[in-house]
Amino acid sequence: MSLTKLSISYKCVNSIGNSLNLKEMMEEFLRTFIKQTDAISGSFYVSRVANSCEELISLGKKNLFNIDSVKKRLYKKQIILEEVDTNISLLAYKLQKGCMIFLYSNRSDFNFITSILDSLKNKIEVNIESCINVENLKEQIEEATKENLKKEKQLFEQLKMSQMGELIGNIAHQWRQPLNIISTASSGMQIKKELDILTDEDFKEYTKSIIENANYLSSTIDEFRDYIKDSNKEKEIIVQERLKMATEMLKSSFSIENINIIEEYVEKERLHFKLVLGDLLQVLITIFNNAKEALETKKDLDYKWIKYSLKKTKYTILITIEDNAGGIDESIIDKIFNPYFTTKHQARGTGIGLYSAYGIIVNKLDGKLYVKNTQFGAKFYIELPLNINYII
Structure with a gap:
């Protein structure tokens, strides 16, 4: 292998696996590979699940080929090399989790290009698998986090309901004395009125007591309302x-x-x-x-x-x-x-x-x-x- 070709291979090898983000990792590799092999364009299609293949990256000129036809034929072949027109050829290369498709001038050295891809295939596939595993792990962590947050929210609601139950009990206890005072005052007024012995001073004293205790009851309602509503x-x-x-x-x-x-x-x-x-x-x-x-x-x-x-x-x-x-x-x-x-x-x-x-x-x-x-x-x-x- 010439020094030039060795240098190209070395640069391409070093461009693989520098990120655990699949798109970033493959974009860096494609840019390097396109530049080093004088490709017109390059695309990567990822297959995360069986019988599916979606475009993740496309660099360079728009595709001049029927991608669905190429993907179908790659199920049976490792490499597809064919002319698109009189000047441009298509090179499709199958991977375990997808495929790469490049466009080149018909004058390109396809033996050398495919030999580089063959030498890089294992490293590319290992790093694609690693990136997909990281994606899956992140999704699992996100799902677990959402589930934990949901459980925590339920527990917080239970805590709040428990505290509200205690506070209702507190309010019921707080209300006993003022309710007794209001009841006693109103009964006292009624009895004295019936006996015709209710004086203006008595009336003022009773009503003052009723108003004060009614205000106290109102304030406890406001406190509880603030705790719940606000x-x-x-x-x-x-x-x-x-x-x-x-x-x-x-x-x-x-x-x-x-x-x-x-x-x-x-x-x-x-x-x-x-x-x-x-x-x-x-x-x-x-x-x-x-x-x-x-x-x-x-x-x-x-x-x-x-x-x-x-x-x-x-x-x-x-x-x-x-x-x-x-x-x-x-x-x-x-x-x-x-x-x-x-x-x-x-x-x-x-x-x-x-x-x-x-x-x-x-x-x-x-x-x-x-x-x-x-x-x-x-x-x-x-x-x-x-x-x-x-x-x-």
Whole structure:
């Protein structure tokens, strides 16, 4: 073989397999092969499944041949070499996963060209197979990812429904006292009216009590409506108000378990942040409930508490929630934000609550969520960046 032909072969060999993207890989090879062998044009047809062949790349002049006829004849032959007209010849070369078709001048050295293709055939086929395998693997990963996201979404919905069920129970408990007061006041007015002893002062006192408690009932409805209806609605909020809403929605169920919610410190300056209302409430409720469940296991603990604080630091809005349940085992503290990790009995826990909270704070809000053990128990830290508006 002459040095010129050896150089051509070397350049063609080096143009194969430089990408795992099939189109990119074959385009680089075709460009090199066309240039080095003085081809007029070159095309690659890929066969990903049996009895199918689709054009992936076409370089140079438009095809001057019937591709369907060529593909049919290649099923029985490795190479087709024929004149297209008096000046141009077609060279079709079959591969395991497709074929290459070139147009050349009739004066070309076809023995040399086909000998190069024969020497490159194995490497071309191996790399085509690798590229197709990568494509298939990517498709499988995408399908698996979609399926996992679908399952996660279902679990998140289950979590949300579970939390809503708890909140409905809280609201029912919160409403008992004001409903009793309204009932007592209205009954008192009716009795005094019937006895003709209802004074103007009595009337004012009764109506004031009814209005105050009716307003309280209305506010709890508004809170619950915000949690459900606005859960996917982006708004600028006051962080203090979101924190207060979370504690108000939970305090009844906590008091039943003799758990005290203590405000340790709340920043006086109104802290603005733009986010989805339901997201922040979901995070806060998840962490508060996590602390509540830990405290429920401490039967011998006389005084149970959950302390929260809200502070503005130089760069962040910092929310902390601490309990006195004794802390998290050091062997698992780094795993509690992992998906499906739970220390609860399988019937009670899905392991998705803290994972969901972590995803909201870290991935949606570009913040931080972490936990540390203190001398009393576990302390969760939520850091939100200052002076940034998020469109989620």
